[in-house]
Amino acid sequence: MRVAVVGATGAVGQEILKVLEARNFPLSELRLYASPRSAGKRLSFRGEEIPVEPLPEGPLPVDLVLASAGGALSKALAPVWAEGGALVVDNSSAFRYEPWVPLVVPEVNREKIFTHRGIIANPNCTTAILAMALWPLHRAFHAKRVIVATYQAASGAGAKGMEELLHETHRFLHGETPKAEVFAHPLPFNVVPHIDAFQENGYTREEMKVVWETHKIFGDESIKISATAVRVPTLRAHAEAVSVEFARPVTPEAAREVLKEAPGVEVVDEPEAKRYPMPLTASGKWDVEVGRIRKSLAFENGLDFFVVGDQLLKGAALNAVQIAEEWLKGA
């Protein structure tokens, strides 16, 4: 299995390398591609230093492309790589809403992998993390209405987002006024309810991604979903406060039992021991943490819960590698 990582020097690209190594992905050859600016660097993989190549315009000499280099680039080149014979797992939003492109969280809709026509889309990070907790509950109790408020980390804007947060926080602590180039406004000691572009309906594209992608991944457009996406000064794990109305009766105990059985989910729900999901504990973890599970006070059959997942892992690199693993296992 010859594998290419496109965008290898980015925050997600580097995590893809770590995940491939940690999960012992069966590859025979690894090619790393990035922008000409980064080409010439070397990245470590299984003890070897692998050179980063500039991305050619044509097909890539591999069987699998894990792409994380932005929507415009994927839009232009993913079809070329696919026509060249590779399966492309694309982390950008370029193909997610194409009806012919599967959008996959393996724990939810693994079967869609095998309908691919050369490209499989990896979901938006917030959606993937939400889906991990919501899908098992939806299967058990049937979600009718979902309200999500997010606490999204700087890593959603890539390595440069994390750098800006750290650098500007440092400047703030030294009495300087923080600046914003990556984010819409300075992020240190602030929260910014603006991620991606505003849409005509007043929602941001980031908020609508949660709606569109959850519907597509679950194969159920009847669930009513409303989201508020907020950037907060954390580094690499997204948190989400979720309220769900279910069609069927539900209790926190029953929900916990369902979630304990769910793959990729860790129930962290011992409030008296101060154990609940947090970026501090979920960062670097493959599983998504779910906790603060309680009966909603707003809905008759409802639950409130808090879910936190590593934005760079289940929100991006890990899910992409898992898609490739399942593809290799076969239908």
Place this chain on the structure above:
Amino acid sequence: MRVAVVGATGAVGQEILKVLEARNFPLSELRLYASPRSAGKRLSFRGEEIPVEPLPEGPLPVDLVLASAGGALSKALAPVWAEGGALVVDNSSAFRYEPWVPLVVPEVNREKIFTHRGIIANPNCTTAILAMALWPLHRAFHAKRVIVATYQAASGAGAKGMEELLHETHRFLHGETPKAEVFAHPLPFNVVPHIDAFQENGYTREEMKVVWETHKIFGDESIKISATAVRVPTLRAHAEAVSVEFARPVTPEAAREVLKEAPGVEVVDEPEAKRYPMPLTASGKWDVEVGRIRKSLAFENGLDFFVVGDQLLKGAALNAVQIAEEWLKGA
């Protein structure tokens, strides 16, 4: 009008002094009280340096007590001050749920001030800020269901909370592991879904305060409210993502018109100009910022919006001084 500020050296106490001065509160004498540890300090007010006195056990020689020194102290002494002839505006949660104690946001239920029996309670900061936006909308469209996720600043834990956040952030940036003494877990680059004690129903007391206090202030227990209260690494403004289902039809335009007329509310809702409520802009401001107003995708007659208010001002000091001002104006 002889005024005492109890807890004068705390984060809220110091803001009370600034608000009294900025609003030219008609006082003839100002006494400052704090714990013996802080007694002997001097605080500036209208160009004078006023000594901080240790709090005596008996009544205070004033007409008005603005108390912000914790629940235990208020529980013990507010009745003594009231029996001594002073009106006590108490910032703690000690008396908020007593049926005989008015709980007041002047823009909402000013008339309750005049039913007092010596003590008026100042609401929880999150509730006061939410009430500013929710009340005018409730009057116009009748709220049935409210779902709130909060982004609460370190100042909610007082000056020592703000100090811990700054100090531990500094340590984090220098490669050290942040510690937590004030907060349940380290706050730098983290979010913590745990404020105040956990209740039997799985909600924290901070979350239940939003329910209990909104019901009492609005005089309407029929509104179903569910809250998730989360501490985030900001300094002194609380943000809240709010979803509301109304009984009557509502549009974002109609809601904006209502909120533009509401006292104490600033509509900050020009997303295309990157103008929306943020801690960065709401800190130090008397008005509460409301924006991101949009039709809810979860409810037929619903709105989503984002509200941010200074936790130390409308969330505490300003509201307390406003209660005293309205009391002076009379029924």
